[in-house]
Amino acid sequence: MFINDLHVKLRGDIMSIYKLGDKVPNISKSAYVHPDAIIIGDVEIGECVFIAPGAVLRGDNNKIIIGDYSNVQDNAVIHTEPEFETIIGKYVNIGHGAMIHAHIIEDYVAIGMNAVIDYRTVIRKGAIVGNGAVVPAFKEVPENTIVVGVPAKPLRKVEGEDDPARKRIDGFLSRYRKFTVLYREKLQKIE
16 A cells, blocks of 8 residues: 655645555555545555545555546545446546446546446446536446547547547646646645
């Protein structure tokens, strides 16, 4: 287990990372977890992951895995159920205020702000879930598909790396990779 020294520097003895029984978070040294995020229990955070202020990752029922180079933005909530893990792939962008109860979110996926990914869903590689969309329980979003609405319905396919939506998501991913270093090196709490 690694707990970033920055948490101790910024918050004194107040920690945002919690062991729950024998469930202990495993956080890569290259990841950044903001002191106002909450990480509980069986949570694995990969290389160069950015966890923003207010994000909550509760690995109390089962394991949460966040793949390398992904980001979990402000006030997003990720939880599990006893019967399945929540597995989030590499290069995943999870927008502000998103609620995630998914089973699997594959690589290169974008989850929009305030989207709801309900119980035991699967979001396939390269898919984009629009802002405020609700993916109902037990549903699957196909690979490279943009879904929007309540409940989420397919809008169109993502047409390769030059698709404007894909380029925009790639920009977000790049920005949050830079934030991982910037926040670790430059963030200072002002008393």
